[in-house]
Structures are given as structure tokens and as C-alpha cells.
Amino acid sequence: MSRPGVELLYWDGCPSHPEALAELRAALADLGRDDVEVAVRRVEDDGQARAEGFVGSPTIRVDGADAFPPDPAEPPALTCRIYRLADGRYSPTPDPAALRASLARLLSAR
Amino acid sequence: MPLALDDPVPAFTLPDTDGQPVPLTGDDATATVVVFTCNHCPYALAWHDRINDVARDYADRGVRLLQVNPNDAARHPRDSLDAMRARVARGEFAGPYLHDESQGVARAYGAQTTPDVFVVGPDGRLAYRGAPDADHGDPTLGAEWLRDALDDVLAGRPVRRPETRPVGCSVKWRP
Numbered sequence: 001m002s003r004p005g006v007e008l009l010y011w012d013g014c015p016s017h018p019e020a021l022a023e024l025r026a027a028l029a030d031l032g033r034d035d036v037e038v039a040v041r042r043v044e045d046d047g048q049a050r051a052e053g054f055v056g057s058p059t060i061r062v063d064g065a066d067a068f069p070p071d072p073a074e075p076p077a078l079t080c081r082i083y084r085l086a087d088g089r090y091s092p093t094p095d096p097a098a099l100r101a102s103l104a105r106l107l108s109a110r
Numbered sequence: 111m112p113l114a115l116d117d118p119v120p121a122f123t124l125p126d127t128d129g130q131p132v133p134l135t136g137d138d139a140t141a142t143v144v145v146f147t148c149n150h151c152p153y154a155l156a157w158h159d160r161i162n163d164v165a166r167d168y169a170d171r172g173v174r175l176l177q178v179n180p181n182d183a184a185r186h187p188r189d190s191l192d193a194m195r196a197r198v199a200r201g202e203f204a205g206p207y208l209h210d211e212s213q214g215v216a217r218a219y220g221a222q223t224t225p226d227v228f229v230v231g232p233d234g235r236l237a238y239r240g241a242p243d244a245d246h247g248d249p250t251l252g253a254e255w256l257r258d259a260l261d262d263v264l265a266g267r268p269v270r271r272p273e274t275r276p277v278g279c280s281v282k283w284r285p
Contacts, residue, residue, distance in 0.1 A: 013280040016152075046185075079186060080279040082152040090155035091247065 007039045011057035014080035016092035020058035023093055027100045033107060049076040056081030062106035068094060112220040115272050119230050120218040124208035127195045132206045140172035141263045142230040146221040148181045149197060150188035153278035154224040156246040160253040165204035168260055178208045180216030181282040216281055223278035229259045237263050240274030
């Protein structure tokens with residue numbers, strides 16, 4: 001079986017990607033999947049955002065599946081993505097426990 | 111030329127969500143806070159309640175707090191005037207929410223992010239510029255950097271921490 005393709009897509013106009021990457025790697029480590037490499041890709045312009053279906057920074061995908069699927073009506077954009085923490089607070093990065101759960105589901109589905 | 115500490119700040123008048131003109135200065139404001147903010151940014155949303163608590167907590171001490179949305183709504187529809195009106199109608203703002211459609215005020219202040227906080231003393235000069243507090247993710251901080259700046263301005267003493275790095279989403283300038 002091939003290794004899963006875990007990606008973090010980000011846009012420079014949003015400062016959350018270093019924190020998101022650290023939390024993504026921590027989540028993979030918690031799941032015992034330190035072997036999974038994370039491809040970090042920068043989205044540079046509106047055209048690339050449209051081509052990638054990028055709805056905001058950061059976006060985390062496993063084999064192309066968004067760890068937090070956005071509303072289908074959400075337009076591609078160079079923007080910061082809004083996440084909610086478990087207690088309802090707004091956050092520029094995903095809730096760590098929700099990220100672990102989503103990664104576990106997506107990785108086990110391969 | 112970027113706005114520097116102790117510079118006189120540019121005067122402005124901007125419309126609120128009802129189209130009513132709101133000036134920077136009030137007749138008897140002891141200090142004025144200008145916060146560039148918006149609807150679509152998770153940093154602005156994370157700090158929003160803390161900033162509005164400051165507006166409520168300092169209102170009886172004559173502090174005026176204006177929140178200004180400078181973003182290009184054509185590319186970021188969540189920052190449209192209609193979306194601003196909806197938030198005001200839901201009671202999310204403790205003071206005026208102003209629309210900087212031309213982005214002229216944001217440019218004059220050198221706003222970089224949402225949020226980006228400017229405190230203006232009673233002399234009309236910039237007394238503080240930066241983030242509300244050290245961590246968007248920690249509500250217990252309570253916008254302490256902003257509160258410290260206001261306490262110092264109201265006490266007539268130098269602001270202990272007059273400048274911090276604004277943190278948030280970049281202002282969405284028109285192309």
C-alpha cells in the first residue's frame with residue numbers, strides 16, 4: 001500500500017500555517033503515524049486557489065480529502081479559514097482533538 | 111509615511127452600518143480606540159468579544175471605541191456591508207461598526223491586519239498600536255495590552271508598552 005498523501009495548503013496572507021503544521025505533525029504522532037510525510041504547499045494566487053478548490057488557509061487534506069470538508073457553496077479564495085474549537089470559540093487552526101479524529105478516520109479508510 | 115507613535119492621527123469620518131457618518135473624535139472622549147477588524151478573519155473573530163468587552167468596560171470613563179472594516183468585499187463577500195449589518199443586528203458590537211469602503215482610512219493609519227488596534231490619546235496623538243493581547247487563543251488575557259494602554263492614557267502617564275506586533279489576517283486591499 002502506498003503512503004497516504006497528507007497535505008497542508010496555505011496562503012502567506014494568513015499567519016496560521018506554522019501553528020497548523022505543528023499541530024498536524026503532533027496529531028500524526030499521537031496516532032502513531034510519524035512515518036507519514038506532510039507535503040506543505042503554498043497557494044499563491046486566485047487562479048491557483050480556484051484550481052485547487054482552496055477555500056482558505058490552512059487546509060489539510062488526506063489523499064485529496066479535506067480533513068474538515070467545507071460547505072460546498074464556500075468559494076475558493078485567498079483568505080484565512082475559520083475553524084471552531086470544541087468549546088465553540090473561533091480559531092485560525094482546527095481543534096486538535098477534531099483534527100486527530102479526522103486524520104484517524106481518513107487514514108484508516110485507505 | 112507610516113503612522114508612528116506620538117504622531118497626530120489622521121481625522122476621519124466614516125459611515126456606520128446605517129449610513130450615518132461617525133467622526134473619529136467625540137466631544138468629550140478621554141481616549142479613542144480605532145480597531146481595524148472584519149467579519150471573515152478567525153483572528154478578528156477570536157479577539158472580538160475581548161475588544162467589545164473593553165468598549166463596554168471603559169465607556170463610562172469616556173473612552174470611544176470605533177471598529178472599522180477596511181476589506182475589499184468584492185473579493186471577500188463575507189466582509190460586505192450587508193454582512194456587517196447582520197452582525198450589528200445580532201448585537202455583536204458594543205459601539206459603531208464603520209465601513210471604510212475606499213480603504214483610505216486603513217491606508218492613512220497603515221493598518222496591516224485584522225485586528226489592528228490604535229489608541230489615540232486626548233491630545234489626538236497615537237499612544238498605542240498593535241495587538242489586543244499576546245494570544246488570540248487565550249480569552250483569559252482579556253485584551254490586556256489594550257487595557258494597559260488605556261489605563262496609562264487615562265492616568266496621564268506614558269504607555270508602558272506602546273507598540274506590539276499586530277497579528278491577524280492581512281487587510282484585503284483592492285487589486
